[in-house]
Amino acid sequence: MSSAMVRQWYRDLALGVRFAFTGGREGWVRAVLTAVGVGLGVALLLLTAAVPNVLTTRDAREEARQDRGIGYLDDNANSKPTGKSLIVADTDTEYKHLEIRGRLLEPEGADASPPPGLGKFPAPGEMVVSPALAELLRSDAGELLRDRLPYKEVGGVGEAGLIGPGELAYYAGADGLAQRIDGSVVARIEAFGTSTVDQPEEELDPILLLLILVVFVVLLMPVAVFIATAVRFGGERRDRRLAALRLVGSDGRMTRRIAAGEALAGAVLGLAFGTGFFLLGREIAGSVEVLGVSVFPSYLDPSPVLALLVALTVPAAAVLVTLFALRGVVIEPLGVVRTAKPARRRLWWRLLLPLGGLALLYPMVGQGSENGEFNEYMVTGGVVLLLCGITALLPWVVEAFVARLGSGALSWQLAVRRLQLSSGSAARMVNGIAVAVAGAIALQMVFAGVEGKFTASTGQDPTRAQLELALPVGLPVSTAGEELKRAKGAESTAALSDTEVSSTAKDPDEWGYVTVGDCAALRELVKISSCRDGDVFTVGASEDPVAAKLMTPGKTLYFDASYSGEEQGAEIAWKLPETVRKVTERTDSLLPGMTGMLATPGALPAGAEDELDSTVYVRTDPSVPNALDEVRNAAVAIDPLIRTWEWESTTRADEFTDIRTGLLVGASAVLVLIGASLLVSQLEQLRERRKLLSALVAFGTRRRTLGLSVLWQTTIPITLGLILASTVGLTLGAVLLKMTNVPVGVDWPSVLSMTGIGAGVVVLVTALSMPPLVRMMRPEGLRTE
Structure with missing residues (x-):
């Protein structure tokens, strides 16, 4: 690219950025909507970028307070007190199925160091507790637990001694433990968190590594789809504004670059919004516990490299997506040729994406745990292509389906006609949730299929003893x-x-x-x-x-x-x-x-x-x-x-349980993003049709009819999207099960529940969009600048 072309690109993009912020109320509203949509996705990407630090910090905290199997004096049962020694007794317990970490401490030497999070040792009969345990003990729900911990509370465990704000833990003072040292429950140590033996790291089972890769792809793909959708908010009005640029002499390429500049402005503003959402969410995270997992806000510190990657990728993606979206739009001085009947979408190239994904995954079929590790790049590429296939196929499916819909009630006719004119917008709105549901179905199938490999019988019969x-x-x-x-x-x-x-x-x-x-x-x-x-x-x-x-x-x-x-x-x-x-x-x-x-x-x-x-x-x-x-x-x-x-009766491998818990926690965050992004997308589409809705009301159309038409416009594409998502999800799940060398089986309750959750989110978003819809259906909506 020559220097002159670079300067031309720079001028056109800069002009688009100026239009976004100086184009009056219309430009600002579109920029803010884009920024909110992009910001939600950026916040989740930053959260994902913080996951490595969360895991590292939690492991470091756990290691720092470790007192079992490490730091022991030789021949613990016969060891002698030293100037640094102390005795630790493990008193872990459970209360209403909540795990409580407990330790009795008896310092022996004058230089004995208390565990992390404690400034000094509690005296015999006293204890220091974590904030979550203190709250539980003071509540009515902790009545029985107060009887189990007959110690006087004299302080709290600091953050350095906890792996999360929701952890239940206590340290109590004791005496007379020296006579009860056995090297396991009661032990003499000289320091917390010091290892005397280098233990070799266990290699992760290939199936578990496969699950981790797929979990990350499945959780991040909807985010990428939503960001790509958000930068196209207000596309129809924007294209009409761009037509005016042709009247003053700009050519088609320059016009597209100016449009890309507008999208770039929204994306950059979205980065700022996303950073704000992330910082707000990080503070909230300290008071939220999901599936027994809690983190301190300080844990959520994104990797600088990953954060920089997000900061560069999102604006670049905004420009590329906009240019790609305008490739089939003819912007002329007197209008945009998208108002005419568009050309039918082609199917052949859309099928290449899922077929390419299957081609990447097929060579790994039958490997399992015994036949070698999976190629990380082929797994990631294959899953991404399969899920991207949904975003490519759904617009074609929606267009082909609505083209064959016939007459019906007035609300039905309004909805069908709107979908026939802009099936692409309807498909984009549900693309993200379809990708999320497909990935969730595939993962649920894999988890259900391989669960037996990581579940062992304990030989215990809970009906004989509890x-x-x-x-x-x-x-x-x-x-x-x-x-x-x-x-x-x-x-x-x-x-x-x-x-x-x-x-x-x-x-x-x-x-x-x-x-x-x-x-x-x-x-x-x-x-x-x-x-x-x-x-x-x-x-x-x-x-x-x-x-x-x-x-x-x-x-x-x-x-x-x-x-x-x-x-x-x-x-x-x-x-x-x-x-x-x-x-x-x-x-x-x-x-x-x-x-x-x-x-x-x-x-x-x-x-x-x-x-x-x-x-x-x-x-x-x-x-x-x-x-x-x-x-x-x-x-x-x-x-x-x-x-x-x-x-x-059974027990599961800790790694398998941790991965499943991580999936559920991540899925919860993605679900919140899905709902918020869908609501923003729905409001943006209603805003674009405000004049049309007001005109229909002015001509006597009942508000109930318009409300039903909006509901149909949501129901039809989401139904098609969920059907497509179920098909792709079942296919991906079957291939992954074949790769793990496990018989293919469909976990129908999970499939139906994932589909139902996706549908429920859309229904909730539609219900929340009804009040703004009613406000837009007023005669004042016909006013214009």
């Missing part, structure tokens, strides 16, 4: 079991203990497991015809030769054997009774698949109870409100170090 409570070392199971049995909300309990027994007292090479419980508890595991305290049983011994040898009646076994070079064990001898009965496992055993010995407490030698790891299984009373939390409260009253888990 809570599992692990007792800390030193707490007698007999005492804890009896107190939990009397707890409010507990229908029945089974207190079970287990440990290893060996054939010799020193350096054994054969050992087996023994499970201890009273007769009622053992009957939760196996079928026992008769039982009394002092009995010993075997289960599954025939499947394990070593266990069968150890379980010989009259044989002497040993608890806590000693090993050479290690600390001396207790070496408690246990002589089996002369009668050891064989029993069979229950089909619904609390601990399915167990083998070894079962013993009642009376059969054990003195001192053996101290060597047992004990767990109490609780079946809650469904008639007691908040039964789970009542039992947790009773457990904390016995000993705050009792760990509690709610039973679930």
